[in-house]
Each structure stands twice: as C-alpha cells, then as structure tokens.
Amino acid sequence: MSKDILVKAIDVSKKFDAFQALDKVNMEVARGEVACIIGPSGSGKSTFLRCINLLERMDGGAIWVNDELMGYRRDGNNLHELSDAEISRQRRRIGMVFQRFNLFPHKTAVENIFEGPVQVLGENPKEARDHALSLLERVGLADKANHYPSELSGGQQQRVAIARAMGMRPELILFDEPTSALDPELVSEVLDVMRNLASSGMTMIVVTHELGFARNVANTVTFMETGKVVETGPASQVLTTPASARTAEFIRAVHN
Amino acid sequence: MTTPSSSPINAAPATRERDRYEIAHLKLVPKRHIGRTISAAVVIILLLALIRAFSVGQIEWSYVRDFLFAPVILQGLINTLIMTVAAMAIGIVLGVLSAVMRISGNPVLSWISVGYVWIFRGAPALLQLMLWFNLALIFPTLGIPGLFEFRTVDIMTPFVAAMLGLGISQGAYTSEVVRSGLLSVDSGQYEAARTIGMTQMKMLRRIVLPQAMRVMVPPIGNEVIGMVKLTSLASVIQFTEILHNAQVIYYANTRVLELLLVASFWYLVVVTILSVGQQRIERYFGRGSKSIRASV
Numbered sequence: 023m024s025k026d027i028l029v030k031a032i033d034v035s036k037k038f039d040a041f042q043a044l045d046k047v048n049m050e051v052a053r054g055e056v057a058c059i060i061g062p063s064g065s066g067k068s069t070f071l072r073c074i075n076l077l078e079r080m081d082g083g084a085i086w087v088n089d090e091l092m093g094y095r096r097d098g099n100n101l102h103e104l105s106d107a108e109i110s111r112q113r114r115r116i117g118m119v120f121q122r123f124n125l126f127p128h129k130t131a132v133e134n135i136f137e138g139p140v141q142v143l144g145e146n147p148k149e150a151r152d153h154a155l156s157l158l159e160r161v162g163l164a165d166k167a168n169h170y171p172s173e174l175s176g177g178q179q180q181r182v183a184i185a186r187a188m189g190m191r192p193e194l195i196l197f198d199e200p201t202s203a204l205d206p207e208l209v210s211e212v213l214d215v216m217r218n219l220a221s222s223g224m225t226m227i228v229v230t231h232e233l234g235f236a237r238n239v240a241n242t243v244t245f246m247e248t249g250k251v252v253e254t255g256p257a258s259q260v261l262t263t264p265a266s267a268r269t270a271e272f273i274r275a276v277h278n
Numbered sequence: 279m280t281t282p283s284s285s286p287i288n289a290a291p292a293t294r295e296r297d298r299y300e301i302a303h304l305k306l307v308p309k310r311h312i313g314r315t316i317s318a319a320v321v322i323i324l325l326l327a328l329i330r331a332f333s334v335g336q337i338e339w340s341y342v343r344d345f346l347f348a349p350v351i352l353q354g355l356i357n358t359l360i361m362t363v364a365a366m367a368i369g370i371v372l373g374v375l376s377a378v379m380r381i382s383g384n385p386v387l388s389w390i391s392v393g394y395v396w397i398f399r400g401a402p403a404l405l406q407l408m409l410w411f412n413l414a415l416i417f418p419t420l421g422i423p424g425l426f427e428f429r430t431v432d433i434m435t436p437f438v439a440a441m442l443g444l445g446i447s448q449g450a451y452t453s454e455v456v457r458s459g460l461l462s463v464d465s466g467q468y469e470a471a472r473t474i475g476m477t478q479m480k481m482l483r484r485i486v487l488p489q490a491m492r493v494m495v496p497p498i499g500n501e502v503i504g505m506v507k508l509t510s511l512a513s514v515i516q517f518t519e520i521l522h523n524a525q526v527i528y529y530a531n532t533r534v535l536e537l538l539l540v541a542s543f544w545y546l547v548v549v550t551i552l553s554v555g556q557q558r559i560e561r562y563f564g565r566g567s568k569s570i571r572a573s574v
C-alpha cells in the first residue's frame with residue numbers, strides 16, 4: 023500500500039426498517055485526495071456520508087478514519103460502543119457541509135465559525151475569532167463577518183458553512199450535494215471555494231451532480247446505485263470511459 | 279376602452295392612451311374605515327358609562343388613595359413578586375428538565391417526564407398547594423434518618439408550600455412549552471451541532487435552546503403573567519401576598535371594594551411592566567430571524 027489511506031470503509035450496510043439503503047459499500051480515500059460520489063437520488067449517497075461521521079448508525083461493516091474505528095472501541099475480542107462524549111470527539115476532525123447549509127441562524131457568520139473551536143476545542147476566543155475572520159477572507163466573505171445567515175444569499179451561506187467546517191481544523195470534510203440547493207448562478211462561487219480547498223490538500227468526499235467539478239477536481243469517482251457501489255476508479259476513467267453500462271447511462275442523463 | 283363618441287375625434291390615439299395612465303395629478307381619497315369609527319364610538323360610550331358607575335357608586339376613593347402605598351400593601355406586593363419569581367424559576371427549571379428528558383431517547387427518563395406532566399397537570403394548583411402545606415400529615419418528619427431530620431411543619435411554611443405547589447405544577451405546563459420549542463428547531467441544526475463535535479448537552483445549551491427560545495418566549499411570558507395572579511391562591515394558606523394583605527385590611531375596616539381596587543391596581547402595574555419586558559426578550563431571541571408581522 024503506497025498511498026496513505028485516510029478513510030477506509032468495509033462492507034458498510036444500513037437498513038431503514040426492511041429497506042436496504044446501503045449494501046456492503048466499500049471505499050478508500052487517500053489523504054489529500056478528493057473523492058466524488060455520484061449516483062441517482064435515493065441510491066444511498068447521503069446515508070453513506072452520514073455513516074462516516076456517525077450521524078447514522080450502520081448495521082454492518084466498519085469505517086476507519088485515520089486508522090481509528092468509528093463508533094467503537096476495540097478491546098481484545100470485544101467491540102464496545104462509544105459514549106456520547108467519545109463520539110463527539112471522533113466527529114471533531116470530520117467537517118460536514120450540508121445541502122441546506124444548516125448555519126446557526128442566531129449567530130453571525132463569524133460566530134458560526136468560531137462556535138466549535140471555542141466551545142468544543144476550547145480555543146482562546148480572541149484567537150478563534152481571528153482565525154474565523156481569516157477563514158471568511160479565504161472564502162471571500164470578509165465583509166460579511168457580522169451578518170446573520172438570513173442576511174446572506176444561498177451561495178454566501180454555503181461558503182460560510184465551508185469556513186465553519188474548516189474552523190475545526192478537520193482532516194476530512196464531507197460535502198453532501200453542496201450546490202444542489204443553490205440558484206444556478208451561485209453554484210460556481212461555491213465550487214471555486216471547494217476547488218481552492220482541494221488544491222490546499224484537504225481530503226474531501228463530495229456527493230455531487232456537478233460532473234464538471236468531478237472531472238476537474240476529483241481524484242476518484244464512485245458511482246452508486248440502490249445502495250451499492252457500481253463502479254469506482256480514477257475520475258477521468260469513470261467519467262469518460264465507464265466500465266458499467268449503468269454508469270454511462272447515468273452520466274448521459276446528467277449531461278442532458 | 280374609450281368609445282369614439284365619448285372622445286374628441288381629432289385627438290391622437292397615442293395622447294389618449296397616455297392620459298389614461300397619467301394619475302399623478304388625481305386627488306387621493308383615503309379608504310373609509312366606517313367599522314372602526316363606529317366601534318370606537320361604542321367603546322368610548324361604554325367607558326364613560328363605566329367611569330360614571332364607579333364615581334357615583336359606593337366607593338370611597340380616599341381609601342383607595344390612602345391604602346395604595348400603605349406599608350402592608352407594599353409588603354404584600356413584594357411577597358407576590360418574590361413568589362412569582364421563585365415559583366416560575368422552579369417551573370422553568372423543571373419544565374426544561376422534563377422536556378429534555380422527554381426527547382432524550384432514554385425510555386426511563388422519557389417515562390418519568392410523561393408521568394410528571396400527567397400527575398401535576400391533573401390536579402388544580404390550589405389543591406396541590408394545600409397538599410404541600412399539609413404534607414406533615416403523611417410525612418411527619420423529613421430528612422435522612424440518623425443523619426438529619428426536621429419536623430415537616432417547621433419546613434412547610436406557607437412560603438415553601440406555595441412555592442412548591444405553584445412551581446411544580448407550573449413545571450408540568452412549561453414542560454410542554456419547552457418541548458414544542460425544541461420540536462420547532464430544524465433537525466439540520468441538531469446535525470450541524472453534532473458535526474462540529476458538540477455533546478448532547480452542549481448542543482442543547484448552545485444551539486437548540488437559544489433557537490427554541492424564540493418560540494418559547496411568548497407562551498412563557500404568558501405563564502409568568504399568569505403566575506403573578508396565580509400567587510393569590512397562596513392567600514388560602516396564609517401566605518402574606520398582596521391579596522391576602524388587602525383582605526386582612528378589609529376584614530378590619532370593611533372597605534372591601536376599595537382594597538380590591540388597590541390590589542387590582544398593583545397587579546395591573548406588574549403585568550404591564552412584564553409585558554414590556556417580554557417584548558424586549560422576544561426581540562433579543564429573535565435576532566438573526568426576519569421578523570414576521572401580520573399585515574392586513
């Protein structure tokens with residue numbers, strides 16, 4: 023194994039009652055790489071992302087992030103479920119950006135960003151604020167620091183949400199359709215921020231329908247359908263010469 | 279549509295068109311609100327009749343004036359305020375605890391919460407207050423045997439009994455207010471708080487409750503105002519709040535109506551101040567959200 027694997031998912035399965043949302047999903051993401059997950063609606067992409075940071079509980083399989091087993095502690099031949107505090111600690115280093123932003127509406131842009139560093143990481147408030155302001159500058163919103171989310175456009179809110187995830191100094195950021203709730207003209211400002219983040223070496227798993235972004239930025243692309251991984255490989259290969267007929271069909275459908 | 283017969287035949291069609299859409303020079307006649315005028319008149323007439331009734335009725339206004347600032351009345355007012363704060367504090371703490379237990383996902387805590395709301399909403403506050411006051415009949419002593427023990431009658435003063443009776447039953451109502459506040463917060467907020475590594479408690483305290491407050495403040499304000507008046511129940515167990523003290527005076531001087539008016543005056547003053555305070559608190563917790571105002 024030459025690459026430094028940051029995320030390793032083995033046979034991840036998840037049922038909602040009788041419905042099999044994830045069926046033995048396997049995935050590997052190397053440190054510093056961008057992995058895009060594509061696939062039709064309902065194929066389990068969000069559920070898989072949410073299993074990584076334990077928002078969803080998996081029924082089978084296991085996920086390691088930075089060689090740490092998520093959600094369990096191994097003790098000889100026993101697996102112990104982690105406590106609330108331990109799960110919170112595991113989540114700290116994994117950022118998440120949601121389709122619907124989920125900024126804290128009662129906090130300004132800059133407060134949204136330093137809330138976690140101060141309250142969770144125990145950083146010095148003054149330094150955390152300065153760091154938050156520098157992150158806002160990085161996403162091009164230095165002048166909006168004291169605006170509430172309701173005073174920002176969708177694209178601006180999503181950029182603040184990305185800055186909020188970065189504020190925790192994560193080693194991995196999960197993106198769940200970060201541009202799907204945006205007006206078309208606002209998509210590119212968010213993708214630009216994500217592209218910069220990728221080139222700075224952040225490890226990212228991105229669920230998206232933006233195939234252009236996947237082609238230009240992603241190292242690997244995974245196509246999922248009905249809870250299964252159909253195909254995975256280097257971005258250029260999966261997007262231009264897919265091995266599976268289903269993948270080709272999906273890519274054609276998205277382009278139209 | 280202008281018909282040819284009603285317009286000058288030689289006027290250019292373009293000019294006529296423009297004239298039709300030129301309204302800046304017209305006089306604006308405001309909409310008439312006849313209903314408002316009539317209802318205002320009715321209200322004024324009724325008010326005048328009421329004032330007349332009070333002034334010609336058997337009320338000695340000099341008694342009202344003299345007792346308005348009497349030390350006994352003012353002391354009663356202070357006791358009313360203290361009881362309101364104490365009972366409401368217990369009510370809010372129990373309400374928040376009970377609501378958080380209810381949604382905690384822990385079945386034991388959840389059932390304790392359901393049971394608490396069921397029992398303490400199930401009996402009149404007055405009855406509960408009297409039960410606390412008479413607790414000595416069931417538990418003559420309170421404490422841990424051998425370590426410390428008190429006679430219940432020494433602890434269950436009218437103040438303590440009223441505070442527990444009012445506070446604990448209030449908590450059962452406030453629990454539902456808090457729960458509806460928690461439910462009003464979008465699930466995405468819970469998830470965002472978790473993804474930045476917050477524990478359950480921190481998430482509730484920092485993210486969920488502050489947002490729930492926006493929904494909770496109006497009904498809790500309502501409950502505080504209700505509590506100001508509910509404390510008058512404590513007069514039954516001899517707690518010296520304002521209504522109790524007014525009664526003590528009128529038993530002596532038989533000026534019933536005058537003293538009831540004195541008490542009403544102070545209740546109204548307190549409620550008015552609280553209403554203004556509530557608006558301020560609402561504004562504070564509404565920060566960041568666009569204000570919604572019904573406009574007709």
Ligand SMILES: Nc1ncnc2c1ncn2[C@@H]1O[C@H](COP(=O)(O)OP(=O)(O)O)[C@@H](O)[C@H]1O
Nearest residue numbers: 038041043061062063064065066067068069070
């Ligand atoms: N909490 C849930 N309860 C029941 N079914 C769910 C839940 N979350 C997701 N599902 C179902 O699981 C399937 C996969 O959902 P999801 O992971 O959101 O798909 P995608 O993100 O690829 O569109 C869908 O059919 C969805 O209806």
Ligand SMILES: [Mg+2]
Nearest residue numbers: 067068069199
């Ligand atoms: Mg999804």
